[in-house]
Every structure is written in C-alpha cells, then in structure tokens.
Amino acid sequence: MSRKYITLKDISDKTGLAITTVSKALRNHPDISAKTKKIVEEAAEEMGYIKNFSASQLKRNKSNTIGVVLSDSSNPFFAEFMAGLESEAFTQGYKLIRMNSEGEQEREEQAIKTLLQYRVDGIVIFPLQEEIRKYRKYGITRNGVLIGWSKEEGIIDCVYTEEFKGMYMATKHLIETGRRKILFLDNFLYKTGYYGRRFEGYKKAIIDNGIEYREENHLINANLEKQHRIFEGYAAIKEAIESGKQFDGLVCFNDLLAYGAIKALHEKKIQIPEDVGIVGYDDLEFSMMVYPSLSSVNYSKFNWGELALRTLLERLTDQDMPLRQIVIDVELNIRESSTKR
Amino acid sequence: MSRKYITLKDISDKTGLAITTVSKALRNHPDISAKTKKIVEEAAEEMGYIKNFSASQLKRNKSNTIGVVLSDSSNPFFAEFMAGLESEAFTQGYKLIRMNSEGEQEREEQAIKTLLQYRVDGIVIFPLQEEIRKYRKYGITRNGVLIGWSKEEGIIDCVYTEEFKGMYMATKHLIETGRRKILFLDNFLYKTGYYGRRFEGYKKAIIDNGIEYREENHLINANLEKQHRIFEGYAAIKEAIESGKQFDGLVCFNDLLAYGAIKALHEKKIQIPEDVGIVGYDDLEFSMMVYPSLSSVNYSKFNWGELALRTLLERLTDQDMPLRQIVIDVELNIRESSTKR
DNA sequence: TTGTAGGCGTTATCAC
DNA sequence: GTGATAACGCCTACAA
Numbered sequence A, B: 001m002s003r004k005y006i007t008l009k010d011i012s013d014k015t016g017l018a019i020t021t022v023s024k025a026l027r028n029h030p031d032i033s034a035k036t037k038k039i040v041e042e043a044a045e046e047m048g049y050i051k052n053f054s055a056s057q058l059k060r061n062k063s064n065t066i067g068v069v070l071s072d073s074s075n076p077f078f079a080e081f082m083a084g085l086e087s088e089a090f091t092q093g094y095k096l097i098r099m100n101s102e103g104e105q106e107r108e109e110q111a112i113k114t115l116l117q118y119r120v121d122g123i124v125i126f127p128l129q130e131e132i133r134k135y136r137k138y139g140i141t142r143n144g145v146l147i148g149w150s151k152e153e154g155i156i157d158c159v160y161t162e163e164f165k166g167m168y169m170a171t172k173h174l175i176e177t178g179r180r181k182i183l184f185l186d187n188f189l190y191k192t193g194y195y196g197r198r199f200e201g202y203k204k205a206i207i208d209n210g211i212e213y214r215e216e217n218h219l220i221n222a223n224l225e226k227q228h229r230i231f232e233g234y235a236a237i238k239e240a241i242e243s244g245k246q247f248d249g250l251v252c253f254n255d256l257l258a259y260g261a262i263k264a265l266h267e268k269k270i271q272i273p274e275d276v277g278i279v280g281y282d283d284l285e286f287s288m289m290v291y292p293s294l295s296s297v298n299y300s301k302f303n304w305g306e307l308a309l310r311t312l313l314e315r316l317t318d319q320d321m322p323l324r325q326i327v328i329d330v331e332l333n334i335r336e337s338s339t340k341r
Numbered sequence C: 001t002t003g004t005a006g007g008c009g010t011t012a013t014c015a016c
Numbered sequence D: 001g002t003g004a005t006a007a008c009g010c011c012t013a014c015a016a
Helices: A008-015 A019-026 A034-047 A053-060 A077-091 A105-117 A132-138 A163-176 A193-208 A229-242 A255-267 A301-317 B008-015 B019-026 B034-047 B053-060 B077-091 B105-117 B132-138 B163-176 B193-208 B229-242 B255-267 B301-317
Strands: A065-070 A095-100 A122-125 A144-147 A157-161 A182-185 A249-252 A277-281 A295-298 A325-328 A331-333 B065-070 B095-100 B122-125 B144-147 B157-161 B182-185 B249-252 B277-281 B295-298 B325-328 B331-333
Touching (some): A019 A034, A053 B053, A065 A077, A077 B077, A157 A301, A163 A182, A163 A277, B019 B034, B105 B122, B157 B163, B157 B301, B163 B193, B163 B249, B182 B193
Parallel strands (some): A065 A122, A157 A325, B065 B122
Antiparallel strands (some): A295 A331
16 A cells, blocks of 8 residues: 555654564564563554564565465355365464466466465465476475365375265266266366366266266367356256257256256256256255255365365475375265156 | 575576666566566576565565455355456456455454555455444555445445345335235345445335335344354244244345245245245346246446456545545346246 | 665564 | 664665
8 A cells, every 4th residue: 555554663763662672572572571562562553553564474484374276266165165264274373365267277377376476385276177287396286285186196285075976976876766868067167187086976877887878978068168157057958958868867067057957957848856867066055945956965165175274284384294185075965856756 | 485485686696697687677677688688587487486575565565466355255246246356456467365254343354454464555345344434544445445335425435236226126026016015134244334225225115105114024133143144044034934924025135045035935835926026136146046036136246346446446546536436236137036926 | 788785674683 | 671783585776
C-alpha cells in the first residue's frame, strides 16, 4: 500500500529504546524484562505497528508460509480439502498462499514459480496433467507434497486416496445390481496417471466379472475441455444417447460429471435407476440433493487436507526421513441412483 | 525453503558483470544491450535463478499483490467470484493472496492483518458481520474495495448486487403464482446490513401486495450457526413443518439453504411446487440439477469479481477519485420450483 | 552501456 | 537486560 507503515525505528524513537530491544520485545524474546515489553507493546499498539514480513523473511530466510497449487477452483471438492489444509496450517502457525492453474498447464508451472519467488517454506501441489518429474528442476521434491500418486516412486511424498479401489467397488456394485452394459464417463481435464487409476478400477471390475471390455464404452471427449464439468457430463451423455449407444449402467469420473449425466438422462426420459444405474466419485454434499440422490465413492476431503499439510511439515523438519506414500481409504455410499432394479 | 537459492550476485560472479547490470538485464531495463541481456538471461536460466520477492518488495515498496478476504470458502458462489478476480488480476499483472475467515469474526480481522504484513498493494474484502468502519484503523479504506454495501457512505469503494431488488422480485413472483403464506428462510451467518437487504426486499414485496407481514414467518436460527448451510436449511424447515407452521411459499436467503429446504419438504411428502413454491438466491450451477430445479435470483459472479478488481486498481492509481458505489444488476431465473399451481 | 554506493526493515551476533 | 552493528537480496541514484 502506498500509505506509510510504522517501523521498528519509529517505535524506537518514541520509546527511547534501541531498535534491537523493540524487535526482541515484540517477539517475546526472553532477554527482555516484562516492564520493557509492556512499554514496547503499548507503543506498538498505539502507533498501529504492522510488522513487515518481507524484511523479516529476508533476514530469517523463513516465511512460515506454505504454497498451494490447485488445478481448478470450481470443483466444490477443493473447498473442503482446503478447509482441512487451513485448519492444520492454522494450528501449526503457518499461512497459506493459494494459486489456481485454472486448468492450464502453463499457469501451473507459473504458479509454482511465483510461490518460489515468495520463498514459501513448502508447497502442496495438486497437479493437473504432468508427472511431478517435470517440476524436479525447481527442487520442490524435498519441500513439497504431491496430492495424488506418481508413477515414479522415490521422488516426493504423496498423499492420495485409493482411486483404483473406489472405482472398482463402484463398478462392481452396478454389476451386482444387475447392470451389464456399463459406460465409463471419463474426465476431460485431468491427465495424470493418478487419475487414470479410476478408469483402471472400472476396467478391472468389468473384466473380473466376466463382462467384455469395449473401447467404445469409455467416453472421453477432448473437445469439451474448456467447458465446465457439469455441462461436459451433460453433453457427453446426450451425445451418447443420440448416437444410439445402449447402456444400463454409468460410472462417472466424478460427481460433477454425474450431475450433468443425470440431467441428460432426464431429458431423454430415461429412468434412473430403473433404466440406468449411476455412480459418481467424490461424494459432494450436493449428491444427496440431486434427484435421484447419487451413489458415490466417499472419502474425507477435510482429513486429506490435514494429512497433506502434516506430511509436508514433517518433511520440512526432517529432510532425511524416507519418502512416504500416505493412502486415504475410500468407501462406497449407496443412494437411490443405483439401487436394484 | 531450506535449499539454496541463486542470487543476483551468483549470476554476477559467473558472468563477470556487475550485480546492477544483472538486475537491470533481468528486468528488461532499456539501459542494457541486447547482447548483455542475452548473456544474463541464459546464465539465470541455466543456474535456475528465482527472484526473491521479499527483497524486491522491501526495496520497491510495492508487491503487485492483492489480498482477498473471504468469509467462507464452502459456498460454490465464491469459486466463480474468485475466477473473475483472478482473471482480471492475471491480465493486469497482479497476484492474489486469498484468506478465509471461515465464518469467524476474529479470523477476519486476523486475515486483514496478515495481508497488511505481506504489504499487499490493496485488499478486496467480502466481510462477514461488522461494518467496514471497524477496519478503518488499518487504513484500508483507500486501498481496498468492499464487496457488499455499507450503511455509511463515503468510506470505501463498494461493488455489490441489488439484493433488495432481487428478493423483492423473487417474493413478488411467488405471490403472483398464487402464494400468500410465504416464509423467509434467513441466513444465520452473515450479519452485515448489506445482507439484511434481502430480507427487506421480501418484507416490502409482502406488504406492497396487501399481505400482512408476520414476524414468525421470518425464520432465523442462531443455534445452527456453525453447521453447514445445506444442513441449516434442512433443519430449519424440518422444524418449521414439525411445529405446525403453515406456508405455501418459501423465499430462501440463498440457494444452499434452499437445497436443504427442498430435502426437508421431500421428506415430509410436501409437493414442490404444488404445495409450496420455492425461490433461492445466487443461482448456483447446481440449482438446475436439484429436483425440482430451483428458481433463483441470478447475477454474474464472474463479472462481479472482475469489476471488483478493476475498481480497486483504479483506486490505487488515483487516490483522489471520488468514492464509487458500483451496482451489479440481478434477474430472476424461473424454474420448476415456483411455477404456477 | 556498465558499475558503485547506499539503503529498504528486520534480525542474529556479540559487546556492554 | 539492553544496545550497536552488520547483513539478508534487491533496486534506485548517480558516477564513470
């Protein structure tokens, strides 16, 4: 801001104490007597002193700030994840700086650079497409935590949910409720190997249950990349129906896509769950509100955030600790959209 | 981070050029010849130089960073608003630091302090409860923009939507479709005079149409403050029904509350829109997905964010410009939840 | 076109 | 228990 800020020197001038003394007093340094501390604190309060982080950080080489890189802010999932991060950061005395790549690869790298320019102590990265290897040159592998899963082990600490298991369960559930022609509505945005696990879970469940896997049942439409996900789901399923695709089950990459799919099915007068059973992934709060309520793979997003931050801080205090892969369990939450027919 | 960062001096040592020259070269200063610039840039790239913001900021007294204080991250509304802010910030060369107060008054003030410690150039504040006057002592009134509306004019630039008009239209619409006993499901979290305008719009519409306003139709339950909004709406309407309250219309403070209300009505086998007509406010994307789809007061959140940032930057470049109140128009989006009976 | 000097506000070190 | 001094990395003036 353009306005003048009070500095330690101003307080020093006013109280007649040395700058060092003022600095120490404000930081609760044991050197300083209670009386002096009180004088300084009162003067600071009265003058409206606000510490300059930049100066402090420059000197201490420590920011007490963690950077967070998210791929996309529109998924409500992130709000809960962030709440977990924030809660843990708050209790541990860290601040968070959050950057969004808004689905653009270039901005993701830019976000990391910016955070490094701020000299954050560590980075939580929820990547979009590339493997983390790409960012190795920024040296974040020992000061960062990857949200998700990396093909290459031994690079960075990871905290992730069991994507494979989740989609396996979800698909198996649809099969068990009598569906055989099951589509997989994939995402069009995330390109990491991690997210590919969801599809693999679906595929394995199909095959394990004696159903032939067909390439054409894997819906993925790159043309819609820039659209919002609810609409993507809507458009993809609408197109599938109009092109005459036959199906009685639908596994969706996430709940947002499922919402769109539900809307398309409604429009085409296809009954859920009678004609088509649907499951999603993420179990957003809204999933109990849509009609019919959506079955979904559930896990604690809040807990995920907390764990991620804790893992990162532990890494920061002990650089030599062996790398860790922390896995968060998932469960299937069955609602109306997939009940037996 | 604990790792070593390359400094200008390192580049200077390597290239044999003076630190100043290196600094200028990296900032595209016209002083420097193309040849020298190239040498420096290559060395910087090769050595992995990452500029230290703290040092730069300390010297320049400018951060090119805008702080954003939000009251609550769980409302999807904020994601879109933030997208607008970010988009505009990006094009104007500013970075955003976002802090959430998570519904706690104390953390809101703390967030402002933290942002000032970072010496952000300006602040976008979306306040929770108190009037902005409270934060006057931080001197943000000429370096900030208030999202919302302040009773006291002439303090700070404001950007807001027409809350009164929106709820007036929504209520009038319910009346015109034949409802007379209309409840107002108020929020339990936001306490600004600004948000009070929504209730006033409802009240005025009631009275203007010859319906007696009854205090007991204003639902507001402070006990649920800490719960999530969808659940709050659910609990409030469930309680209203169980306590024998009669109504055929329901105006909700926002869409989240409306979702919960819809769920409660479903459970009690009350038909929407036949028995009760409902309207919400915010027109979230999910509102077309709930069943029945929700009528809601709509406005562009993205545009709101863009406008807010633009207003702030204009203020920063011209401190003497008269204070402004920028109003964003609203419209009623009618869907199934409120059609004629 | 390039280089030198000084200082931004804070903190660590060491002397008193 | 208090204070003087130097330094963090960068940038602005000004000198060469």
